[in-house]
Amino acid sequence: MALESELKGWLDAEAPYSWVCAVIGTPHSGTMETITRLASARSWRVIDPPAFEDILSGGREWLEGIMDEGDSPIVIAQLERCYLRHYNGLSLIRRLLDLLLSANRRFLLGCNSWAWAYLNKALDLAPLIPYTLTLRPLDKEHLECWFSSLADERFVFRLADGGDKLVLPVSFNDSETGAQPTGSAGDFLDNLTAYSRGIPGVAWAVWRHSLREARRDEAEKRGADPTGPRQAILVAPWTEMHLPAVPDRMDRSQLFVLQTILLHDSLPPRLIRQLLSLSSTDVLETLHHLRSAGLLDADRLRAMWRVTPEGYPVVRQLLKREGYLVGAI
Amino acid sequence: MNGNELANGEVVKILKDFDKIDFPYIGLVIGLSWVLIESIDRVLPWLAGRLPARFRFYILPLVPVLRLLIVAAGVIIVVPELVQPKPENLIAILGAFGLAIGFAFKDYVSSLAAGVVAIYEHPYRPGDWVRIDGAYGEVVSVEARALRILTLDDTLVTIPHKKMWDTNVYNANNARRELMCIADFYLHPKHDAALVRQKLYEVAVTSPYLQLDKPITVIVAEKPWATHYRLKAYPVEGRDQLLFTTDLTIRGKAALAELGIEPALIPPAMRIEREKDR
Numbered sequence: 001m002a003l004e005s006e007l008k009g010w011l012d013a014e015a016p017y018s019w020v021c022a023v024i025g026t027p028h029s030g031t032m033e034t035i036t037r038l039a040s041a042r043s044w045r046v047i048d049p050p051a052f053e054d055i056l057s058g059g060r061e062w063l064e065g066i067m068d069e070g071d072s073p074i075v076i077a078q079l080e081r082c083y084l085r086h087y088n089g090l091s092l093i094r095r096l097l098d099l100l101l102s103a104n105r106r107f108l109l110g111c112n113s114w115a116w117a118y119l120n121k122a123l124d125l126a127p128l129i130p131y132t133l134t135l136r137p138l139d140k141e142h143l144e145c146w147f148s149s150l151a152d153e154r155f156v157f158r159l160a161d162g163g164d165k166l167v168l169p170v171s172f173n174d175s176e177t178g179a180q181p182t183g184s185a186g187d188f189l190d191n192l193t194a195y196s197r198g199i200p201g202v203a204w205a206v207w208r209h210s211l212r213e214a215r216r217d218e219a220e221k222r223g224a225d226p227t228g229p230r231q232a233i234l235v236a237p238w239t240e241m242h243l244p245a246v247p248d249r250m251d252r253s254q255l256f257v258l259q260t261i262l263l264h265d266s267l268p269p270r271l272i273r274q275l276l277s278l279s280s281t282d283v284l285e286t287l288h289h290l291r292s293a294g295l296l297d298a299d300r301l302r303a304m305w306r307v308t309p310e311g312y313p314v315v316r317q318l319l320k321r322e323g324y325l326v327g328a329i
Numbered sequence: 330m331n332g333n334e335l336a337n338g339e340v341v342k343i344l345k346d347f348d349k350i351d352f353p354y355i356g357l358v359i360g361l362s363w364v365l366i367e368s369i370d371r372v373l374p375w376l377a378g379r380l381p382a383r384f385r386f387y388i389l390p391l392v393p394v395l396r397l398l399i400v401a402a403g404v405i406i407v408v409p410e411l412v413q414p415k416p417e418n419l420i421a422i423l424g425a426f427g428l429a430i431g432f433a434f435k436d437y438v439s440s441l442a443a444g445v446v447a448i449y450e451h452p453y454r455p456g457d458w459v460r461i462d463g464a465y466g467e468v469v470s471v472e473a474r475a476l477r478i479l480t481l482d483d484t485l486v487t488i489p490h491k492k493m494w495d496t497n498v499y500n501a502n503n504a505r506r507e508l509m510c511i512a513d514f515y516l517h518p519k520h521d522a523a524l525v526r527q528k529l530y531e532v533a534v535t536s537p538y539l540q541l542d543k544p545i546t547v548i549v550a551e552k553p554w555a556t557h558y559r560l561k562a563y564p565v566e567g568r569d570q571l572l573f574t575t576d577l578t579i580r581g582k583a584a585l586a587e588l589g590i591e592p593a594l595i596p597p598a599m600r601i602e603r604e605k606d607r
Contacts, residue, residue, distance in 0.1 A: 323565045
């Protein structure tokens with residue numbers, strides 16, 4: 001694992017430059033999952049984030065439960081869940097930072113890039129935790145390999161523009177058009193890479209959004225394919241993609257809801273109401289309006305709301321254009 | 330005829346001979362003008378009231394315009410009836426008229442000149458929040474003679490540029506998007522000031538309106554009746570200044586109440602010198 005090899009020097013040092021290492025990731029980048037998987041593989045202890053109520057009340061019990069007798073790194077995979085943008089919501093993370101910096105013990109933190117940007121401004125975090133890493137964004141070639149590896153060998157992906165242009169897989173020798181995706185097929189992945197900014201979760205969601213119907217691959221049948229006939233899954237041309245767009249009229253409360261959710265990765269409606277001093281009606285109305293625009297979605301129980309992977313690039317651009325704080329990367 | 334001759338009192342030669350002036354015609358023109366003006370003053374407002382509301386803002390502004398046109402037409406008709414139509418007479422009349430106009434419009438010309446200086450010195454620009462002569466608002470336009478500001482009460486105030494010569498212009502943001510806002514708190518003196526200062530900082534740093542790239546400052550001053558806290562911060566958008574200070578005030582009061590901190594109670598007889606604090 002690339003992260004593990006990057007951390008090797010830090011793990012092996014007797015007295016590292018910084019006992020605390022933070023891995024910063026954009027929403028939908030899979031940073032938390034990557035760190036958790038590494039911790040599980042190395043049998044490091046992972047600290048679950050505190051409950052929201054504990055954050056607002058100071059979280060003394062949660063803080064007391066962090067340290068143990070061992071000396072292996074302790075992992076806090078979701079630092080964005082250890083604070084709330086509320087006047088009572090910063091004391092826990094202040095005490096946590098005091099603990100991390102005084103413990104002489106390795107801590108591996110995972111943090112959402114938006115929360116990191118905010119905490120940098122609010123608590124001047126950067127000088128306290130100078131050792132930071134980010135997962136490299138995926139370029140076009142890496143996305144091609146990743147999508148190809150995820151797809152069953154029985155499928156090929158062609159553009160649904162009436163032609164036979166192949167989008168994936170990269171290794172498939174198409175006897176009609178050649179080995180590599182070309183022309184508008186290649187443009188599709190260029191556009192996907194640019195739109196998703198190389199964020200895996202965003203790219204994956206948009207890729208799945210682009211898939212249309214499956215049919216027997218007629219083009220392949222004309223070639224000499226020793227593996228037998230495959231199914232072609234049609235991919236919508238980029239110009240025909242209906243990606244989320246910003247609603248025509250965005251008021252201040254909608255911008256605040258979007259930014260607040262991103263600062264905390266996801267939030268329940270009651271907490272959005274508390275953090276923004278909005279009424280329940282305004283919050284629910286705003287959430288459903290943004291959901292109908294494809295910018296937000298919620299889990300099955302409507303408990304936690306988050307910005308959708310497909311909508312994330314649009315939301316980031318909107319907030320940046322309006323002058324609000326955006327993610328650090 | 331030269332200037333000396335005019336100075337010798339031969340101004341009467343400018344006017345026609347008394348028996349050649351058609352007074353009934355002049356009276357008719359004046360009377361007709363008066364009737365027309367009175368009619369316009371009554372008919373157009375009546376018409377504006379009868380028609381759908383959207384026409385009101387097209388019809389009513391016509392009243393002063395038509396009034397001016399009727400007066401001008403009347404003057405153009407009457408003057409040739411009174412004045413001998415010689416070039417020197419016309420020059421004398423126009424000269425006197427110009428002198429009167431000059432005195433009447435000196436303030437206008439002063440405003441025009443100040444407007445030119447304002448373009449060079451930038452005491453205000455569209456988008457700036459300024460206070461001039463007690464009016465505070467956003468500059469919505471800078472025109473030749475005056476600037477217009479829209480106050481926080483949604484009132485449009487027109488201020489002639491000549492005010493710049495002798496009045497201070499207070500510019501809150503000077504072509505920047507953000508401007509400093511201040512929320513004041515007056516607290517009973519018996520409390521932990523360091524704790525309050527920290528809590529007010531956190532009230533500001535957790536506001537969704539806050540511009541995080543600008544500093545937050547909490548100034549503390551002891552007054553005879555209270556401890557005065559001034560929470561200074563910048564919103565992302567200057568137009569949100571009232572909402573921002575409202576947010577700071579509401580959440581600040583809630584935060585301080587949770588700490589058990591009492592607000593100051595000021596005796597009715599004591600005058601609050603807020604302007605001195607600023």
